[in-house]
Amino acid sequence: MAKYLLLKHYRGAPPAVNDVPMDQWKPEEVDAHVQYMRDFIARLEGTGEFVGTEGLSPEGTFVRYDGEGRPPVTDGPFAETKDLIAGWLVIDVDSYERAIELAGELSAAPGAGGKPIHEWLEVRPFLTMHSTITE
Template identity: 40%
Template sequence: MKYLVMVQGSQADYEAMAGQPSEGRPVWSEKELQAMFAFMGEITNDLAESGELVDAQGLTAPAQTRFVSADKEGRPVITDGPYGETKEVLAGYWLVDCESLERVTEIARRIVQCPGPEGLVEPPVVIRPVQDASGGEC
C-alpha cells in the first residue's frame, strides 16, 4: 500500500533555518542544518534500500508559493505567498510503498526524531494513504 508521509513546517521554520529567529523558532547553526539533512538523507537511503521508497522531496519556503483559486465568477485568482493565515504547510514528503499502516508509522516515528537546535518544537508528521484511480487504496 502506498502512503504519503508529510513533514509539516512554516515560513518561520524556514526563516530560522536561514538564521532569522522568531518566537518559538530557534536559529539553526550550520552544523545543526547539516545534521538534519544527513538524518533525512539516511532515512531516504534506508527506504530506497528496503525497496519501500517511491519518491522523496523537500519543498521550498512558503514565501516561494503561488496559490491559484477561482473567484465567484470562476476566473482564476493568483496570489503569491507566503500566506499569513496559513500556520503550517507541507515542508517535504516521502511517498512510500509499505506493507502496513504500522510499518509507515514506524517510519514517521523515526522522522520525528530528527536533530535540531535546542528548544525546537518538531511539527507533526502526517501519514495519508494514497488512493488509486478506482477510489480504493493503493
C-alpha cells in the first residue's frame, strides 16, 4: 500500500470543461456535488483506501522567512487565482494506477447542470523513508 495526496484544484489551468464557479451553482447542484463526495468517500472507507480529507477556505496567507526573523505576510491566494487548492483527500492504495483511477472518478463529480466538473486533481505520492541497513 502507498499513500497519495489528491489535491483538488479550483479552476486549474487550463480551465475545467464545466467551468461554472461554485458560488453560481443552484442549491440542488451543490447538494448533488456534496453527496457525490460523501458516496465516494464511503466507498473508499469500505475498501480500506480512505485516510482523510478536508476542504479549504479560499482565504489564505503566504508567509516566508525573510532572513531577519520577521516573516513577511502576503495576502492570498485568492479565489480568482488559477492556483487555488480547494481541498485534499489522502488515499492508501495498492498502486499508482489505482490512485490515478480514483482521481479520475473524483474529477467527474457533478457541478452546474449536473455535468461533471472535470476538476483538476494533482496526484502526489507521500515521501517514504528508506530503511538504513547497517552491517
